[in-house]
Amino acid sequence: MSKIKILVTGASGLVGSRFVELAKNYQFCTPEFPKFDITDEKSVKNIISEFNPEWIINFAAFTDVNAAESQMGDENGSVWKINVEGTNNLVKAFPSKKIIQISTDMVFPGNEATPGPYAENDKTPDVKDYLTWYGWTKNRAEKIILNHGGSILRIIYPVRAHYDTKLDYLRGPLKKFSEGTIYPLFNDQQVCIAFIDQIAETIQRIIDTDNSGIFHCSSDTTTPYELISYAVDKLGGDASTIKQISVYEFLKTQTNKNRYPVWGGLKTVKTEEKLDLHYYTWQTIVEILIAQGLSLN
Numbered sequence: 001m002s003k004i005k006i007l008v009t010g011a012s013g014l015v016g017s018r019f020v021e022l023a024k025n026y027q028f029c030t031p032e033f034p035k036f037d038i039t040d041e042k043s044v045k046n047i048i049s050e051f052n053p054e055w056i057i058n059f060a061a062f063t064d065v066n067a068a069e070s071q072m073g074d075e076n077g078s079v080w081k082i083n084v085e086g087t088n089n090l091v092k093a094f095p096s097k098k099i100i101q102i103s104t105d106m107v108f109p110g111n112e113a114t115p116g117p118y119a120e121n122d123k124t125p126d127v128k129d130y131l132t133w134y135g136w137t138k139n140r141a142e143k144i145i146l147n148h149g150g151s152i153l154r155i156i157y158p159v160r161a162h163y164d165t166k167l168d169y170l171r172g173p174l175k176k177f178s179e180g181t182i183y184p185l186f187n188d189q190q191v192c193i194a195f196i197d198q199i200a201e202t203i204q205r206i207i208d209t210d211n212s213g214i215f216h217c218s219s220d221t222t223t224p225y226e227l228i229s230y231a232v233d234k235l236g237g238d239a240s241t242i243k244q245i246s247v248y249e250f251l252k253t254q255t256n257k258n259r260y261p262v263w264g265g266l267k268t269v270k271t272e273e274k275l276d277l278h279y280y281t282w283q284t285i286v287e288i289l290i291a292q293g294l295s296l297n
């Protein structure tokens, strides 16, 4: 039987590269930036007509949330062009609904008025007021995909045991801990992590069952302090040296309050039911990553 043909954008990134590594039963086309640029309508059209994919998984994005803030409101900037116009180029060139957009909990504000963790069918805001610029551009990209009839997979702080190009939400602080430069961690900010191996499993399940809709992949909720202390402890470090701070105290010193959502996170009940999956707790994810080679070095 011939393999399903999948165009994967952003296949060299933190999440996409692990998906391509783990998902063995497909025929992939993984064009790399800058040779392939989703902001270039012609380049998108050409690759789609040449490869003729059955599915597209869009991992490509401008993902540096801090850097994106300096482009707030700029629809001529690279964040808007990649995240919104790039997504639009994909759907314009691909009439099929078999497109999965990788998205984020940051499409929601994560504030006290409308707190997470968010369910798959919770309504995302139609105004950018309480979102980061990154979050707003990903929010607009979701609208484009949903209007087209495509699917959304929201993830949050994706983590894996190894990836040299970029540190993630666990490996970043663990490196700082090892170097003795760890900053005080929030003990009252609600966050989740997503095990990238389970993100890969989720995408495969959507494809193999020919599913569609809005999906979430996430652990249960924790705080950065609890998460990193647990990992350090499991790795044999002295977690009692890690300082803690309230996110509310920290926010008093910040002008850009939207950058640090206090009540983030994703619920996964509907996705787990629909796809017959079970996502690990954050503790189990840490333990599996350690078994896969996550270390303090």
Ligand SMILES: NC(=O)c1ccc[n+]([C@@H]2O[C@H](COP(=O)([O-])OP(=O)(O)OC[C@H]3O[C@@H](n4cnc5c(N)ncnc54)[C@H](OP(=O)(O)O)[C@@H]3O)[C@@H](O)[C@H]2O)c1
Residues within 6 Å of the ligand: 009, 010, 011, 012, 013, 014, 015, 016, 032, 033, 034, 036, 037, 038, 039, 058, 059, 060, 061, 062, 063, 082, 086, 102, 103, 104, 105, 138, 155, 156, 157, 158, 166
């Ligand atoms: N990391 C997180 O904390 C997080 C959390 C929630 C959701 N997400 C979402 O998950 C997806 C994957 O994130 P990630 O962490 O894997 O991101 P990443 O490591 O930054 O990878 C992004 C990928 O997109 C490519 N890319 C950037 N601009 C492009 C363009 N104009 N045309 C084509 N490709 C382009 C990059 O290529 P180069 O490497 O060559 O630039 C890279 O392969 C994104 O949609 C992101 O919004 C990430």
